[in-house]
Structures are given as C-alpha cells and as structure tokens.
Amino acid sequence: MxxxxxxxxxxxxxxxxxxxxxxxxxxxxxxxxxxxxxxxxxxxxxxxxxxxxxxxxxxxxxxxxxxxxxxxxxxxxxxxxxxxxxxxxxxxxxxxxxxxxxxxxxxxxxxxxxxxxxxxxxxxxxxxxxxxxxxxxxxxxxxxxxxxxxxxxxxxxxxxxxxxxxxxxxxxxxxxxxxxxxxxxxxxxxxxxxxxxxxxxxxxxxxxxxxxxPTDLVRRRHHVRAALAATAAVVVCGALLGLPGDAWGPDDAAAPPYARNPAAQAALDPGRLTKVAATTWEATGRTDFSTWPARGDLTGDKDLLRRALNVWARPGESVQTSVTPGTQAGPPPGPPQLLYAGKVDNLRVVLLYDGLRVARYAEPLDHPEVAALDLSRVDGATGGGADALLLGRADGNVRYLTAPWVRKAAVRDLARPSAEVAPLALSKDGVTGPFASPAVRTGRCASWDVLQLTEASGRTRLLTDLAEVVPAHLTVGRPSSAPAREATRAPEAWAPFACSLAAVRSQGVRAVNAWQFARQPLPDGSGTADWVCTRAETWRGAGSRVLAQFHTPGGAFVTAAVDEVPACGPADPHVLASAPWKSAAGESYLLAAGAKDTVSVEVSGGVTGSAPGNVLAVPAEDGARAELKGTLANGRTISGLQPAAQ
Structure with missing residues (x-):
C-alpha cells in the first residue's frame, strides 16, 4: 500500500x-x-x-x-x-x-x-x-x-x-x-x-x-518582571534603545542587550581596553599573560573590538561558542586586556584576557554578523602555560601567537625524536607560520607534530595542540613539587606514546607529563619492557587523567586508564600497573611494575604470585584478572591502576 x-x-x-x-x-x-x-x-x-x-x-x-x-x-x-x-x-x-x-x-x-x-x-x-x-x-x-x-x-x-x-x-x-x-x-x-x-x-x-x-538567565528573570509590568518595561526599553552610543547594530553577532549596567558597559568599551607595553615583561621579569603586549594590525579597529567585546558578553544565535570545561562563560568583570587583533588567513581574530580567562573571537572577513567565540580558563598560567595561544585553524593546519619572550619556533615530530626539527617562521608580531595539527587528524596515527619554542632565556619547551585555545605543555620525569623537566631534554620518553595524547583532546588540559617509572626484562629474554605513566593536568584542577603504558619491542599500548587519582602526580609520585603479555613461543604472563621505591609486588585473585623489588612476572592464562598490591620503602601499600578496557 x-x-x-x-x-x-x-x-x-x-x-x-x-x-x-x-x-x-x-x-x-x-x-x-x-x-x-x-x-x-x-x-x-x-x-x-x-x-x-x-x-x-x-x-x-x-x-x-x-x-x-x-x-x-x-x-x-x-x-x-x-x-x-x-x-x-x-x-x-x-x-x-x-x-x-x-x-x-x-x-x-x-x-x-x-x-x-x-x-x-x-x-x-x-x-x-x-x-x-x-x-x-x-x-x-x-x-x-x-x-x-x-x-x-x-x-x-x-x-x-x-x-x-x-x-x-x-x-x-x-x-x-x-x-x-x-x-x-x-x-x-x-x-x-x-x-x-x-x-x-x-x-x-x-x-x-x-x-x-544556559539560556540567558538574566533575560529570563527580566521576562518575568516584564510580564508583571509590561507597559513600564516597554517605555524603559524604548528610552534605553534611543540613547546614543549604542554598542550593537545590524552587523553585530551579539544578542540584543537586556540591561544597561554602568560597570558592565565600561567592560564593553574598546577605549578602556588594557594595552601593555612591549617591554613590560622584561621590566617586571614576569612571564604570564598579564605582560603580553597588544599586537596585530587591527588593534586600533574599534568597531572590531566592540564586536568582540559584545559577543563575549552576549553571544547571539549565530555565534559558535566553545567553552573549555571548568571555564565560566559570563562576560568580563571589567575592561579586559587586549592581546591581539589582526587578520589571520580568512578571519579577523581578537584575543582578550581578563585575568582568569582568554577569549578568542573570530569572524570571517566578509561576514562579521557570524562569529566564533572560544573561552579558556588560564588562571595561574606562567612559563610554558603562557607561551602561546591559538590564532586560527585552516586546512588541517594551525597558527599560534607566541609570547613576547619567545625567540624561535620550530616543529618536531614527537613520535620520531631522532627526526630533524623543522624551523617555523615567526613574524615580528610573534605569529607562527601554519603547521599540521594532530588535534584534527582522524584515522591511523603515525606522527604527532608539536610546537617547539625557544625563549629569550634559552629554555626550549614543547607544546601540543589538543583542540584548545591554549596548547598543552609537555614535560618528562618523576613528578615532584619542583618545576618539571622540559620534554625537549628527553623527547625519546614520549616517542612510543605520542599518539596517546589524542585521548585527552578537548578536556581543558594545561600540561601532560610522561614518566618512565620502570624497566623490566621480559621473561623469555627477548628484550626489555618500558613502563611509562602519562598524567594530564587540567586548568580546573579536577578532571586529571592518568594512563599507564607498556612498551616492548613488539609495540606500545595503554594498560591502565584512571581519572581523578593522585597517583603519578606531585601529590603522590608513586604508581603500580600490570599488563598481560605473550611470548613468541605462545606462553602467557602477567607482568607488573612499580616505581623504584617499590620494594615488593604481589598479585592475587585470578593470578597469584609475589616478588621482591619493583617488577613481577608470573604465568597467567589469557584474560585472567588479578588484584595488584605494592609495598613502598616506607611500609605504605598501594594498589594497581585500573586496567584499561580491552
């Protein structure tokens, strides 16, 4: 039918x-x-x-x-x-x-x-x-x-x-x-x-x-009041809309205004934006966003800056808004600091900083009524956390604005530490040339390009794009309260695990540390296995992710993945993990390892066994599950990280 x-x-x-x-x-x-x-x-x-x-x-x-x-x-x-x-x-x-x-x-x-x-x-x-x-x-x-x-x-x-x-x-x-x-x-x-x-x-x-x-919470309350006093609301709104100096218009992507608060209006006045001198960072010795000067060829374009401020305060329906997890989405509390305003590829881009967040506003050159707004939390950012900010993405490539203390830029493949480092152009305003971003790549991962920046002090840092406005800072070594070692000092530690960074994209990650905590001889004498834990710290503190990874001559894989644990971090620089392994002869084992201060390792449940020291290898059937326990030199016991889903 x-x-x-x-x-x-x-x-x-x-x-x-x-x-x-x-x-x-x-x-x-x-x-x-x-x-x-x-x-x-x-x-x-x-x-x-x-x-x-x-x-x-x-x-x-x-x-x-x-x-x-x-x-x-x-x-x-x-x-x-x-x-x-x-x-x-x-x-x-x-x-x-x-x-x-x-x-x-x-x-x-x-x-x-x-x-x-x-x-x-x-x-x-x-x-x-x-x-x-x-x-x-x-x-x-x-x-x-x-x-x-x-x-x-x-x-x-x-x-x-x-x-x-x-x-x-x-x-x-x-x-x-x-x-x-x-x-x-x-x-x-x-x-x-x-x-x-x-x-x-x-x-x-x-x-x-x-x-x-959320929808406009203030406007929702305003509508309730307007329903009780509709005539007065129409008169007041008509009077306000008739005032001179309107900051919005037909070509503005911001939503219509719902209130005129003097302090809020001051924050939206492009004439009150904070602009820092180019030498401030040298005079103060501070390396954070508060010492970035205003750069770009459109810093004097008040119409563009007004649009950026209005969209930050009231993003309209046509605005593509992205807010990093844990970031407040409201307007700036006062006049923010201008970091950049200029043309990037086919966009006009504005970067603003209010002390807690960076706002990236972008509009097409020929369609200012359509815009994108990205908000990222950056409180406490300094050093590697304040070395670069995203300007734009196009054709799978990415461009960054670098800090005023950055002197050179380059691109290196994190998956191939011995490969030649490719110099990257750096404009007088600190804008990098475009390079391939791993954050937008799909399919098989065979390489992972990262940004290498050399500062005026001679220190070299590695930053990676994780689909955020602020790139993540890569470090290596045992976590402690002291500043972490830069990944450039031991890039080989990252090589087998570079592609695992894809697991923490778009999560507001500020830094990722890789720590090789153990090396273990394989039971059949065919070589050694490296145990590495990578810990991703977020700007909001919560949401950290720890991966235990196992690297043998046959390849590398994630063997444990845990969220919101102190292990493998400055608060608890200890870790214990296990992994199934099969020899070339077909014999199955359960391997386990802890850091050097682990004095014994024990497994129970589906597999039983123990060994002094920080490594263990026991025969085990395929798919066997076991509970893992380690004893530290101070007598404290720790549990193994949760095995990753197979």
Missing amino acids: QSQDVAPRPAGSRAREAVVDVDQAEAALVEHYPRLVRLAYLTLPPALGRNRRVLTAHSLTQRALPRGRRSTSTIPAQATGRDRDPGYAYVRLQVVRSALEAGLPPFRGASWPKRSQLPPLLPRVWGLRLFPRPGGADELALDQRLSALSAAARAAYVMRGLERLPDPAVRTLLEQAGVEDPAAALAEAGSVPAEQYDLLTSPEFDPCSLHAR
Whole structure:
C-alpha cells in the first residue's frame, strides 16, 4: 500500500518499487540515526539558529517512520541506498522531504503550516541551548556557502557529498521530495566546491555531539518582571534603545542587550581596553599573560573590538561558542586586556584576557554578523602555560601567537625524536607560520607534530595542540613539587606514546607529563619492557587523567586508564600497573611494575604470585584478572591502576 507520507509517483515506476515495512524502517533509522540527523541538520535553513536546527533535525528524523504497522514502498533509485537497504532509503527520503518543508514559509495562501514547519514539540530542552562542537575556518566558510544556497540545492550538495549519490539518484530523490526543478538545484549545488565534501563529516555539522550552555538567565528573570509590568518595561526599553552610543547594530553577532549596567558597559568599551607595553615583561621579569603586549594590525579597529567585546558578553544565535570545561562563560568583570587583533588567513581574530580567562573571537572577513567565540580558563598560567595561544585553524593546519619572550619556533615530530626539527617562521608580531595539527587528524596515527619554542632565556619547551585555545605543555620525569623537566631534554620518553595524547583532546588540559617509572626484562629474554605513566593536568584542577603504558619491542599500548587519582602526580609520585603479555613461543604472563621505591609486588585473585623489588612476572592464562598490591620503602601499600578496557 502507498504511504500517505510519500509524494505520488508515475505509475510506471511502481512495479519496481521495494517494499518496506515499519520494522525494517525502524531498524534502519536506529542503525543510521546519527547520519540521518546530520543530513537533516545540513538541509535545514541556517536562519532557524543552531539550537533550533539541532532540535528540529532530531524531531524530523524521529518522525521519519511509516505511519501505522503496515508496509510502504520506496523508489527504485533509493532502494540501492546505503548498503542497498530499502529501509534506510525510505527514512532518508522522509528526512529530506520534511527538512525541505521546514524551510518553506509557514503560511502560504490558505493552507495551514505543516508539522515540520513548526517548532518541534519533542525533543524539548528547557533552560539550555544546544549546538554542535565548533570547527575551524574551513567549516565556518562552508557553512556560510551552504546558507546562501536554496534548500533544494543544500539537499543536493549533501546528497552528493555525504551520501555519495550520483546525480541521477539525487535528481530522482529530489523529485520524490517535492522539488519542482531538481536540475536547477543540482546546478546551484555545483557552485560549492566538491573538494569540501569531507568537511560535511566534521564535528561542526554533527548534531549528535553537542555543547550545552544556559539560556540567558538574566533575560529570563527580566521576562518575568516584564510580564508583571509590561507597559513600564516597554517605555524603559524604548528610552534605553534611543540613547546614543549604542554598542550593537545590524552587523553585530551579539544578542540584543537586556540591561544597561554602568560597570558592565565600561567592560564593553574598546577605549578602556588594557594595552601593555612591549617591554613590560622584561621590566617586571614576569612571564604570564598579564605582560603580553597588544599586537596585530587591527588593534586600533574599534568597531572590531566592540564586536568582540559584545559577543563575549552576549553571544547571539549565530555565534559558535566553545567553552573549555571548568571555564565560566559570563562576560568580563571589567575592561579586559587586549592581546591581539589582526587578520589571520580568512578571519579577523581578537584575543582578550581578563585575568582568569582568554577569549578568542573570530569572524570571517566578509561576514562579521557570524562569529566564533572560544573561552579558556588560564588562571595561574606562567612559563610554558603562557607561551602561546591559538590564532586560527585552516586546512588541517594551525597558527599560534607566541609570547613576547619567545625567540624561535620550530616543529618536531614527537613520535620520531631522532627526526630533524623543522624551523617555523615567526613574524615580528610573534605569529607562527601554519603547521599540521594532530588535534584534527582522524584515522591511523603515525606522527604527532608539536610546537617547539625557544625563549629569550634559552629554555626550549614543547607544546601540543589538543583542540584548545591554549596548547598543552609537555614535560618528562618523576613528578615532584619542583618545576618539571622540559620534554625537549628527553623527547625519546614520549616517542612510543605520542599518539596517546589524542585521548585527552578537548578536556581543558594545561600540561601532560610522561614518566618512565620502570624497566623490566621480559621473561623469555627477548628484550626489555618500558613502563611509562602519562598524567594530564587540567586548568580546573579536577578532571586529571592518568594512563599507564607498556612498551616492548613488539609495540606500545595503554594498560591502565584512571581519572581523578593522585597517583603519578606531585601529590603522590608513586604508581603500580600490570599488563598481560605473550611470548613468541605462545606462553602467557602477567607482568607488573612499580616505581623504584617499590620494594615488593604481589598479585592475587585470578593470578597469584609475589616478588621482591619493583617488577613481577608470573604465568597467567589469557584474560585472567588479578588484584595488584605494592609495598613502598616506607611500609605504605598501594594498589594497581585500573586496567584499561580491552
């Protein structure tokens, strides 16, 4: 039977249609739900705003099943869809059709608006704004190009790029979705380069991996008061909006103002920004963000600075906002310090510092009404934690603004410590040349490029991009209260474990230390194993992550992963871990090791055994689980780190 959700089709095609029942369609929807929601999100009109686009995309996808417990049919071109699954082809058609309908005016002539044109009833989120994780400049530029297309052309581009459908199949799908001129839609979609198809799979367009931030709490309270005294509120707001010196306008990405507080307005005045002299850091001897001078060729552009300050205070719907975990998302408490304002690739970028946070504002050169805002906590940052800040990302590359005390920059592959270090250009303003960022890499990891900076004191540091505004500082050695050793002094300690840094991306990490705490002869005499623990410390203190890693001639792997423990850190510079290991002859063992101050190691449970000293090797069956206990030289006992999931 023909479903009433499917547009009429020529009679000649119906004999070849694939029959789909509701169970088959439901299975396809559940299996491919993230892909279908992404398809709906990309097709929906950007004018809806990112929060409503997310909720509408989920709502349309969840309503894509056939109505009732009956079979329906799908068109032949779609029956050869994803893995030749007619169930997937059917729900995809419904998603595209409803997403196209959602972009139409709700009232056309005498007809009532369709359900897809109304705000979604479900899912519904109160008190929160949801939006996908922000991408780089390429994703922002693609989003702008897609927003300029018609809904049908957007759908055609997404069908080509995300679904990899040939043009005849795209044309047929658009016809079935109710598009009057599919050929024109395909021609219009051709104005966006096909080279950007891969960007459609980026987190920027993933409505299933979301950031959440509160709606305007002050405005919500204001609305309650306004409901009690509507007439007075209209008079007051009208008077305020009529005052001269407005800091917002039609080209501003900030949300409309909700209050005029003198102190808050002072913080948004570009004329009151703090600007530090270029020699302040030398005169004071301090190496933190408070001694960074204002740099860049747009530090005198008051309109740009005003937009950046307004968006920081009131990010509007068109602003892609990213807040590092543990960072307050409110406006600056007073006039912040200007660190940079200038052009970076195809963006205008402003960096601001309020003593606790760094705010990075970025807008496309030709679309100031669309912007990105990144907030990162940096309280207490000094030395390696204040050596560089992100300026921009483009084409998988990254650029940084370096501290005024940095004299040279280079790139080195952390996974290959013996490889030649490549010099990196450094402008007079301290802006680095672009280099490949490992933070955006997907697939197999064979290298990990890090930024090597040489300071005026001669000290050399390694920093790595972990998809944050502030790069993470890499160190090596046994943790203690004294300053950690720079990773440049022993880069080989990081080599086998460089790619494990991907496990702490986007978590607000300020520093990662690698400590080789033990070396153990392998039971069959085939070589030695190195035991290393890496500890990632965050800016907020909480959220630290400890990985115990095991490196043999056969390779390296993570054998334990624990969050929120003091082990392997300055507060508790001890560690104990175990790992299964199999010899070339097929004999299975459980290996365990602690730091040098461990005087004995014992295992119990699925495997039993003990040994004096800091290493242990006992025969064990595959998959055997055991409890690990170590005794330190001072008599204290410690437990082993939790084994990582296999």
